[in-house]
Amino acid sequence: MNLSSPTNFAHVLEHIEIIRSSLRWVSQLDRPGIQKILEQVNTLREEILVLSRVERCRQTLTEETVEPMSVLQRRQVLSAFEGVFGDNPKLLEILETVEKAARTDLPILIEGESGTGKELLAKVIHANSRRSGKPFISVNCGAIVGTLLESELFGHVKGAFTGSVKDRKGKFEAANNGTIFLDELGEISQENQVKLLRVLESGEIQRVGSDDAICVNARVLAATNRNLYQMMSEKKFREDLYYRLSVICVTLPPLRERRDEIPLLIDYFCDEAAEKLNRSPVKLSFRLRQFLLNYSFRGNIRELRNIIYRISCIADDMADLKHLPELIRPAPDSEHINENPPVVTNPKIDEIRKIASGDAEKHFLEEQLDAAGGNITALAKHLNMNRSYLHTLIKKRGINPKSFKRRKNP
Numbered sequence: 179m180n181l182s183s184p185t186n187f188a189h190v191l192e193h194i195e196i197i198r199s200s201l202r203w204v205s206q207l208d209r210p211g212i213q214k215i216l217e218q219v220n221t222l223r224e225e226i227l228v229l230s231r232v233e234r235c236r237q238t239l240t241e242e243t244v245e246p247m248s249v250l251q252r253r254q255v256l257s258a259f260e261g262v263f264g265d266n267p268k269l270l271e272i273l274e275t276v277e278k279a280a281r282t283d284l285p286i287l288i289e290g291e292s293g294t295g296k297e298l299l300a301k302v303i304h305a306n307s308r309r310s311g312k313p314f315i316s317v318n319c320g321a322i323v324g325t326l327l328e329s330e331l332f333g334h335v336k337g338a339f340t341g342s343v344k345d346r347k348g349k350f351e352a353a354n355n356g357t358i359f360l361d362e363l364g365e366i367s368q369e370n371q372v373k374l375l376r377v378l379e380s381g382e383i384q385r386v387g388s389d390d391a392i393c394v395n396a397r398v399l400a401a402t403n404r405n406l407y408q409m410m411s412e413k414k415f416r417e418d419l420y421y422r423l424s425v426i427c428v429t430l431p432p433l434r435e436r437r438d439e440i441p442l443l444i445d446y447f448c449d450e451a452a453e454k455l456n457r458s459p460v461k462l463s464f465r466l467r468q469f470l471l472n473y474s475f476r477g478n479i480r481e482l483r484n485i486i487y488r489i490s491c492i493a494d495d496m497a498d499l500k501h502l503p504e505l506i507r508p509a510p511d512s513e514h515i516n517e518n519p520p521v522v523t524n525p526k527i528d529e530i531r532k533i534a535s536g537d538a539e540k541h542f543l544e545e546q547l548d549a550a551g552g553n554i555t556a557l558a559k560h561l562n563m564n565r566s567y568l569h570t571l572i573k574k575r576g577i578n579p580k581s582f583k584r585r586k587n588p
């Protein structure tokens with residue numbers, strides 16, 4: 179037995195198996211036989227001691243670094259939100275709120291700058307609601323003006339206006355028993371605000387040109403990149419409508435306030451783009467990665483996603499600054515152009531701990547994946563972890579699980 183090889187539970191189990199089979203097949207034990215088994219048991223004891231030291235060390239680290247552990251636990255709870263990547267504490271808080279609200283029929287208002295994931299979150303809420311098997315109907319209130327929006331939302335009857343040659347259902351009716359997502363709600367006219375309020379209060383709509391009331395049961399989600407509260411104080415948005423729609427209100431933080439998620443999102447989009455473009459995931463040069471980690475994404479996650487798709491399309495194996503869109507590419511003499519990783523002088527203990535625990539986590543995951551032959555489902559079972567969370571961790575640490583798949587013998 180080689181004690182210098184890294185000890186893990188797989189090794190211990192393997193050695194236990196060896197001892198068990200030696201004992202199972204032996205008919206009688208002589209002194210040398212007993213001696214051999216004793217040696218094996220002693221080595222096993224050593225291994226277990228090493229493992230228990232590692233475990234105790236891990237527990238101490240966890241107790242000291244409360245934040246990563248609580249993030250981990252919270253992420254596990256939020257496993258249903260698989261499509262939304264990120265583990266920034268602010269985002270997790272939002273996911274916790276909407277996960278509870280998703281199961282109810284309460285309206286939810288999602289605020290946030292353009293590209294922060296409002297529509298994605300609305301879809302995820304619907305997918306995690308009791309209405310998930312029913313339609314999710316999205317209406318871009320900013321793109322349709324005045325009376326056209328009214329007809330879009332509530333439908334019209336034949337002859338209601340020029341060109342209305344037949345009856346037409348509106349989006350509220352289409353969303354019956356499902357969810358209607360009112361995107362860019364801040365753009366809706368005062369007139370339509372009144373009509374919307376009436377529907378929310380009565381649960382009935384009237385098609386344009388008709389006096390008949392039709393009952394609708396649509397759960398309302400709304401999103402805006404404007405500050406509705408301020409618009410309300412400026413009398414640009416009705417107070418009654420605001421309070422009706424914002425029973426649950428969450429604000430998605432811009433990417434510059436959740437920079438800790440950029441590496442995770444980069445990996446996620448690199449994989450996504452690789453799959454869509456039928457190529458292997460593009461690698462990022464150190465200076466390109468540094469640039470992206472520091473860049474202020476005005477277009478938020480959408481901008482990051484577009485950049486990754488662009489570089490995945492035009493770069494070969496390794497993408498560099500030259501593959502960035504010209505508008506944002508740093509000048510050749512810029513400070514971003516550093517070939518080598520910067521030497522950290524006077525590092526902070528927190529940073530060192532973060533790096534060390536990240537490395538330890540990566541090492542642990544690689545070892546486990548290796549033992550599981552790259553099978554994430556089996557590994558999740560083995561570690562008693564949620565599969566999607568484990569998958570997120572693996573991606574976050576930049577590990578390619580496929581590289582651990584065992585080749586079949588020819």
Ligand SMILES: Nc1ncnc2c1ncn2[C@@H]1O[C@H](COP(=O)(O)OP(=O)(O)OP(=O)(O)O)[C@@H](O)[C@H]1O
Binds near residue numbers: 293295297299403
């Ligand atoms: N947390 C996330 N994980 C993975 N992808 C994300 C995340 N957030 C946003 N995206 C992706 O970023 C893009 C923009 O998201 P989305 O359209 O939901 O933003 P938005 O806030 O509705 O933007 P806008 O205000 O411009 O309509 C989409 O491609 C979405 O899939």
Ligand SMILES: [Mg+2]
Binds near residue numbers: 296297361
């Ligand atoms: Mg949107």
